[in-house]
Amino acid sequence: MRRLLMVTIVWFIMVMGSARGYYxxxxxxxxxxxWVVKHEGIYYYCCSKDNGIWVSASKDLHHINLPVKVWSAPEGKKWNSHCIWAPELHYIDGRWYIYYAGGxxxxxxxHQRAxxxxxxxxxxFGEYIDKGSIFTGDTLNDWDHNYWSIDMTVFRYKGDLYAIWSGWDKHEKTDKTQQNLYIARMKNPWTMGSARVKISSPDRDFEKGELPLNEGPEILFHGDDVFLIYSCGQSWLDTYKLAYLKLRKNADPLLPENWLKGEKPIFEGNEGAFGVGHACFTTSPDDTEYYILYHTKKDRTPGWNREVRLQKFTFDENGIPYFGKPEPRNKSLPLPSGTVEE
Known part of the structure; x- marks a missing residue:
């Protein structure tokens, strides 16, 4: 009888485990x-297209619904009339903020600016007020030297709000210019409270290539650890990849020496993913699993013909994010834990 009971229990576990759906x-x-952000159990996805910014909502992490346009770039030759790139939706102090680049x-x-x-x-999905360009130069409010900036993200650390972005050292006449990562403390969600500080340049061999780039910065918290995951290796090539910086424990993020750079890439393409980059991070519906959402090229042809993928990740024995290898297209992957199937 006991043996029959054990067999029944094992069978039940196997059946229930296999009942979990796939994506x-x-x-x-x-x-x-x-970009996806989880707020009050809903996943909000934000993107740019048709010279505007769009938002969608879903209870499922793996299913991105059709987006709704929430903002259109102004007509004419305003600072942000064209080239709307990489928007991020953040909920700060009771309101939503969308950070983006435009020119x-x-x-x-x-001409790109944040x-x-x-x-x-x-x-x-409601009305948005354009709060204007954000200062990203060396001398606070010297707007003549508000330098090129894209891919801005924001985060709170020890009560203060910070912005991190990819930018140039100075004005340039070519977009074939090295990109670095900068940080500044914010006075409020639309105003800088300090001048920028450079915290990373593409000085490792794996960051260089045709054009040395550090871009697409995103913050990843894990316990007391703060990671800055960023993209490098040319977005238009299959060499695009992710690398990381780690903030020293309880350190001042405005001091460059407190950001420790990894000695090798942390996520790279393979035969089924032709360059991976510009990722963001969230958790499963029940908050027991970590997920990375990223884009990859559809083939090896140089260019920006890309798609968006999702996969689970963990942390290694040293607490470093472990993304593994990009999962193949069309492979069945278990639904994020806590997904309610209908």
Whole structure:
């Protein structure tokens, strides 16, 4: 009888385990610079297309619904009339903010600057106020030297709000210019409270290639650890990859020496993923699993024909994020834990 009971229990566990559904990559057949934020149990996805910014909502991490346009770039030759790139949606102090890059012309893409939109209320699909360009130069409020900047993200650390972005050392006449990572403390979600500090340049061999780039920075918290995951290796090539910086324990993020760079890439493409980059991070519906959402090229041809993929990741014995290898297209992957199937 006991043996029969044990067999029944094992069978039940196997059946229930196999009942968990699956998803397949890509989760978006066309897309780039993905951003998802989990708020009150809902996943909000933000993207740019048709010279505007779009938002969608889903209770499922693996399923991205059709987005709704929440903002259109102004007409004419304003600073942000064209080239709307890499928007991020953040909920800060009761309102939604969208950080993005824009320019007044391009190519060449030499006019990009960071900007921010503020929601009128608490609805991420509601009206947004254009709060203008954000200062990203060396001397606070010297707007003549508000330098090229893209891929801005924000985060709170020890009560203060910080911005991190990819930018140039100075004004340039070509977009074939090295990109570095900068940080500044913010006075409020649309105003810098300090001048920028450079915390990373593409000084490792794996970061160089045709054009040395550090871009797409994203913060990843794990316990007391703070990681800055960023992209390097040319976004238009299959060499695109992820690398990381780690903030020293309880250290001042405005001091460059407190950011320790990894000695090798942390996530790279393979035969089924032709360059991986510009990732963001979240957790499963029940918060027991970590997930990375990233884009990859659809083939090895140089260019920006990309799709968006999702996969689970963990942390190694040293507490470093372990993303493994990109999962193949169309492979069945278990649904994120806590997903309620209908």
């Amino acid at each position: 397949k990559n890509p989760v978006l057949s066309s897309g780039a610079d993905p 007044y012309s391009g190519p060449p893409f030499i 900007g921010v939109l503020q929601s009128v209320g608490k609805d991420p």
